Amino acid sequence: MERIRILITGGTFDKEYNELTGELFFQSTHTADMLRLGRCLLDLEIETLMMIDSLQMTEADRARILEHCREVPETRIVITHGTDTMAETAAVLGSGLKGKTVVLTGAMIPYTFGSSDGMFNLGTALAFAQTLGEGVYIAMNGLWFHWDNVRKNKQMGVFERLR
Amino acid sequence: MERIRILITGGTFDKEYNELTGELFFQSTHTADMLRLGRCLLDLEIETLMMIDSLQMTEADRARILEHCREVPETRIVITHGTDTMAETAAVLGSGLKGKTVVLTGAMIPYTFGSSDGMFNLGTALAFAQTLGEGVYIAMNGLWFHWDNVRKNKQMGVFERLR
Amino acid sequence: MERIRILITGGTFDKEYNELTGELFFQSTHTADMLRLGRCLLDLEIETLMMIDSLQMTEADRARILEHCREVPETRIVITHGTDTMAETAAVLGSGLKGKTVVLTGAMIPYTFGSSDGMFNLGTALAFAQTLGEGVYIAMNGLWFHWDNVRKNKQMGVFERLR
Amino acid sequence: MERIRILITGGTFDKEYNELTGELFFQSTHTADMLRLGRCLLDLEIETLMMIDSLQMTEADRARILEHCREVPETRIVITHGTDTMAETAAVLGSGLKGKTVVLTGAMIPYTFGSSDGMFNLGTALAFAQTLGEGVYIAMNGLWFHWDNVRKNKQMGVFERLR
Numbered sequence: 031m032e033r034i035r036i037l038i039t040g041g042t043f044d045k046e047y048n049e050l051t052g053e054l055f056f057q058s059t060h061t062a063d064m065l066r067l068g069r070c071l072l073d074l075e076i077e078t079l080m081m082i083d084s085l086q087m088t089e090a091d092r093a094r095i096l097e098h099c100r101e102v103p104e105t106r107i108v109i110t111h112g113t114d115t116m117a118e119t120a121a122v123l124g125s126g127l128k129g130k131t132v133v134l135t136g137a138m139i140p141y142t143f144g145s146s147d148g149m150f151n152l153g154t155a156l157a158f159a160q161t162l163g164e165g166v167y168i169a170m171n172g173l174w175f176h177w178d179n180v181r182k183n184k185q186m187g188v189f190e191r192l193r
Numbered sequence: 194m195e196r197i198r199i200l201i202t203g204g205t206f207d208k209e210y211n212e213l214t215g216e217l218f219f220q221s222t223h224t225a226d227m228l229r230l231g232r233c234l235l236d237l238e239i240e241t242l243m244m245i246d247s248l249q250m251t252e253a254d255r256a257r258i259l260e261h262c263r264e265v266p267e268t269r270i271v272i273t274h275g276t277d278t279m280a281e282t283a284a285v286l287g288s289g290l291k292g293k294t295v296v297l298t299g300a301m302i303p304y305t306f307g308s309s310d311g312m313f314n315l316g317t318a319l320a321f322a323q324t325l326g327e328g329v330y331i332a333m334n335g336l337w338f339h340w341d342n343v344r345k346n347k348q349m350g351v352f353e354r355l356r
Numbered sequence: 357m358e359r360i361r362i363l364i365t366g367g368t369f370d371k372e373y374n375e376l377t378g379e380l381f382f383q384s385t386h387t388a389d390m391l392r393l394g395r396c397l398l399d400l401e402i403e404t405l406m407m408i409d410s411l412q413m414t415e416a417d418r419a420r421i422l423e424h425c426r427e428v429p430e431t432r433i434v435i436t437h438g439t440d441t442m443a444e445t446a447a448v449l450g451s452g453l454k455g456k457t458v459v460l461t462g463a464m465i466p467y468t469f470g471s472s473d474g475m476f477n478l479g480t481a482l483a484f485a486q487t488l489g490e491g492v493y494i495a496m497n498g499l500w501f502h503w504d505n506v507r508k509n510k511q512m513g514v515f516e517r518l519r
Numbered sequence: 520m521e522r523i524r525i526l527i528t529g530g531t532f533d534k535e536y537n538e539l540t541g542e543l544f545f546q547s548t549h550t551a552d553m554l555r556l557g558r559c560l561l562d563l564e565i566e567t568l569m570m571i572d573s574l575q576m577t578e579a580d581r582a583r584i585l586e587h588c589r590e591v592p593e594t595r596i597v598i599t600h601g602t603d604t605m606a607e608t609a610a611v612l613g614s615g616l617k618g619k620t621v622v623l624t625g626a627m628i629p630y631t632f633g634s635s636d637g638m639f640n641l642g643t644a645l646a647f648a649q650t651l652g653e654g655v656y657i658a659m660n661g662l663w664f665h666w667d668n669v670r671k672n673k674q675m676g677v678f679e680r681l682r
Contacts, residue, residue, distance in 0.1 A: 049464040050513045068313030070335035138375040144470020150231030153316025161324035172233035187376045212627040213676045301538040307633020350539045394639030396661035476557030479642025487650035498559035
């Protein structure tokens with residue numbers, strides 16, 4: 031079985047509720063818990079690259095993600111990412127990376143809030159990472175999108191093709 | 194977008210707890226709720242074929258599922274199924290069906306019990322149904338299996354390849 | 357069975373997560389759902405007086421709550437309230453109301469986030485409202501507090517006696 | 520603050536789902552987790568006396584619970600118990616115990632199934648245990664019942680007074 035690397039970058043997926051301040055914040059990723067709940071038996075390497083809201087993500091952060099995707103030994107990579115700028119990061123990876131299958135995914139609701147789309151999205155992302163060919167993709171809403179044909183519709187909170 | 198049909202046959206996936214008797218039973222499928230939670234935007238047709246524990250599934254039931262897969266207009270089909278005899282049904286479909294992509298999936302824990310693997314499995318199954326070629330497959334534990342190379346390891350509660 | 361009135365004023369108890377903006381907001385109260393989940397058979401009248409964060413609550417709001425407690429026919433009242441200024445509202449009611457048993461309660465985590473203290477607190481509040489004598493109380497952390505001997509410890513996120 | 524003892528005897532409250540067999544079983548009690556979730560700050564001593572389905576509870580078991588209630592230093596006791604024979608145990612305690620306040624409670628749905636009445640019931644039981652006078656009571660459905668005036672209505676799954 032080919033090992034898949036999961037790169038954590040933060041996003042709603044991993045946000046938590048701070049009951050003292052009433053604000054959302056990051057602690058550590060819940061990806062391992064989610065995979066345990068999904069009884070996932072894939073050969074996985076989970077690595078936290080950053081834990082940020084994707085609205086805070088800079089071009090330097092995106093360059094770092096790209097560099098990291100190039101350096102890791104795995105050719106199949108899933109990236110958890112905030113939804114707001116997921117398409118921007120996908121574009122940076124899509125135009126800069128060769129020879130790998132990268133699938134970005136995220137969630138509209140934090141996993142810790144109980145009724146999240148995160149488990150479903152993580153399932154689709156890991157499945158697409160196993161079966162799609164070389165390229166950079168977004169897995170959201172049960173669908174997969176090429177990096178150069180996707181945007182987040184912020185009014186609807188869903189991803190859609192450009193054309 | 195190509196329409197995918199989801200055929201419901203029952204299994205732990207859709208079981209509920211009867212608080213008056215303390216027993217598990219079937220009411221109606223939760224698949225539509227799960228897809229809503231997953232913000233799934235696939236073009237789907239959900240159809241309940243039967244609601245049974247897969248240990249109760251007869252050869253006549255399997256023949257009916259096969260016949261149904263042949264008759265429906267969709268060429269991509271996901272089947273929710275109890276895990277105990279999922280491999281048997283996959284074998285009946287695998288040896289009898291041509292020209293379609295069928296992915297069977299299920300859950301070890303009922304969706305209604307809150308910490309189910311069902312959301313994750315449904316995500317993988319729908320992703321595999323979009324990307325795998327003609328054939329009959331099982332999607333469990335984050336993996337996909339060919340119908341003729343899979344069994345449930347009942348001691349461990351996981352699916353594994355035969356060879 | 358003596359009817360108990362539940363007055364809803366908002367607070368974390370009833371907050372929801374807006375997946376489009378990432379912010380918490382109020383829709384309608386979940387108290388009826390919570391009571392159904394608790395299989396509660398008390399004779400209850402649920403009334404939404406306001407739906408606000410208790411940090412936004414004005415003296416006019418508190419006067420309105422006091423007036424309302426006086427006017428309703430029930431002598432036993434539970435009030436759901438944000439925790440930040442719950443003690444202030446309790447003080448207004450405690451010094452202004454006679455002949456009724458009023459219990460304020462709330463939650464540190466929204467009910468909709470799955471792992472809330474709300475169900476537990478609602479249970480204690482309804483029990484104290486049945487058994488405590490005339491007076492105004494806060495029910496939090498499994499404990500009951502007299503209105504004139506309670507404060508929220510905001511560093512710890514718990515309620516404590518003053519002396 | 521007066522210490523309350525919580526005696527665990529099993530019941531649906533603490534049942535878990537065995538995903539290998541599809542059956543419900545007992546592991547260890549979830550009471551401490553539930554109290555943590557409820558941010559409970561009462562001075563509590565939790566003790567597991569037995570972990571059984573209350574339909575299996577014998578007269579010897581009930582005698583042991585009675586004996587235990589007599590021996591423990593606390594005068595306020597909450598007992599978690601299966602609902603099917605909760606009234607029988609309450610009767611044994613009610614006719615045999617003096618000078619203590621004992622509140623029995625349980626759940627219709629296991630805590631581990633996510634949408635349980637257990638948190639609500641535990642909240643009411645702990646509140647009644649603090650405020651009711653000497654005697655043996657059942658706390659279910661938001662209500663409290665004297666041991667000699669209660670039965671479980673098994674058709675409805677609720678507790679009710681005899682007269």
